[in-house]
Amino acid sequence: MExxxxxxxxxxxxxxxxxxxxxxxxxxxxxGVAKTSPNYEAxxxxxxxxxxxxLKDSIEKFEKVGIKVAGTIEDMVKEADVIVDATPNGVGAxxxxxxxxxxxxxxxxxxxxADVGDVSFSxxxxxDEAKGKKYIRVVSCNTTGMLRVICTLNKVSKVEKVRATIxxxxxxxxxxxxxxxxxxxxxxxxxxxxHAKDVLTVIKGIDIITMAVIAPTTLMHLHTMVLxxxxxxxxxxxxxxxxxxxxxxxxxxxxxxxxxxxEIIEVSRDLGRNRYDIPEVVxxxxxxxxxxxxxxxxYGVHQESIVVPENIDxxxxxxxxxxxxxxxxxxxxxxxxxxxxxx
Ligand code: NAD
Numbered sequence: 335m336e337x338x339x340x341x342x343x344x345x346x347x348x349x350x351x352x353x354x355x356x357x358x359x360x361x362x363x364x365x366g367v368a369k370t371s372p373n374y375e376a377x378x379x380x381x382x383x384x385x386x387x388x389l390k391d392s393i394e395k396f397e398k399v400g401i402k403v404a405g406t407i408e409d410m411v412k413e414a415d416v417i418v419d420a421t422p423n424g425v426g427a428x429x430x431x432x433x434x435x436x437x438x439x440x441x442x443x444x445x446x447x448a449d450v451g452d453v454s455f456s457x458x459x460x461x462d463e464a465k466g467k468k469y470i471r472v473v474s475c476n477t478t479g480m481l482r483v484i485c486t487l488n489k490v491s492k493v494e495k496v497r498a499t500i501x502x503x504x505x506x507x508x509x510x511x512x513x514x515x516x517x518x519x520x521x522x523x524x525x526x527x528x529h530a531k532d533v534l535t536v537i538k539g540i541d542i543i544t545m546a547v548i549a550p551t552t553l554m555h556l557h558t559m560v561l562x563x564x565x566x567x568x569x570x571x572x573x574x575x576x577x578x579x580x581x582x583x584x585x586x587x588x589x590x591x592x593x594x595x596x597e598i599i600e601v602s603r604d605l606g607r608n609r610y611d612i613p614e615v616v617x618x619x620x621x622x623x624x625x626x627x628x629x630x631x632x633y634g635v636h637q638e639s640i641v642v643p644e645n646i647d648x649x650x651x652x653x654x655x656x657x658x659x660x661x662x663x664x665x666x667x668x669x670x671x672x673x674x675x676x677x
Contacts, residue, residue: 340417341414344369356649368386369386389407418440441471441652455472461658476557487575500527520546554637561628572631580671583617598612598634616635
């Protein structure tokens with residue numbers, strides 16, 4: 335099989351995980367990653383044998399710390415078939431003209447405005463709509479979590495209304511300048527939060543309102559969600575649908591004592607998962623409650639890794655490498671992504 339050449343521009347929290355995931359795909363080759371600063375992430379990537387590209391003016395900085403640069407970001411873009419852009423919020427859009435000038439496909443992240451892409455993407459919801467699109471935006475971590483749950487439960491009965499509260503982690507663990515905070519901050523103070531609007535970029539027309547707060551934690555986000563369905567639903571059918579969907583796992587607090595985001599992360603550490611990543615949405619089974627046409631639930635979202643499988647599927651959709659089910663299956667198998675109970 336001829337492999338597609340993938341480059342990753344921006345090698346931070348998301349970029350380094352996507353780069354590692356690309357290296358595990360049978361149909362992809364990582365040709366290199368681009369960074370602007372030669373920090374510990376760049377040094378480790380270089381030691382792993384990954385080609386490092388940077389801005390022309392930054393080459394000297396990299397060589398000072400012993401990194402022999404493979405070329406400029408422009409060189410990298412020229413050589414790639416597709417670029418995953420994982421640069422900071424808003425920076426991705428400034429690179430779009432470069433990708434366009436070489437007529438290269440690109441996958442952007444959720445920190446960019448929706449119009450950077452021809453389509454916003456969540457593999458379980460709209461893979462087919464993204465097929466052949468040159469510019470795809472993978473939605474943010476919180477939106478990815480919500481979409482996986484909504485699109486999965488929409489198969490039980492049509493979802494007519496969603497109300498959700500997003501309890502956001504204040505910062506990623508490495509972000510020493512952003513957190514932790516000693517406060518719970520409405521984010522934004524006005525309702526609805528932008529997350530509902532972001533969901534609507536993928537599933538059009540659904541009645542959804544979200545609120546968000548920032549909490550003093552770095553490990554995971556936690557969502558509380560209430561869905562109203564067309565028909566009456568039972569806890570069993572909701573549990574069944576969630577248990578049978580890869581990229582969603584359940585934890586049963588009464589059986590396993592896993593009853594918090596901290597314990598989910600500890601389980602991931604104990605399972606020996608790389609970087610303690612959990613790309614699956616983690617639903618607290620005991621939180622699932624039904625009342626006529628309504629279902630209530632709470633779940634955790636590991637912000638650092640949840641969008642990684644979506645980026646891999648977005649590459650395949652963009653280049654039309656394979657159909658949805660096959661792409662999702664290969665991504666899940668290569669990344670060890672589960673369904674069912676986490677433990
Ligand atoms: P990050 O700050 O960890 O990484 C960004 C990387 O881009 C860094 O390696 C930085 O050196 C590099 N960079 C900065 N300016 C650059 C430039 N001009 N050219 C090339 N590289 C440059 O950021 P992140 O958390 O990985 O976020 C990247 C994107 O992913 C954002 O759109 C963000 O909204 C989105 N996202 C982040 C998370 C999360 O929780 N961290 C979750 C989902 C989506």
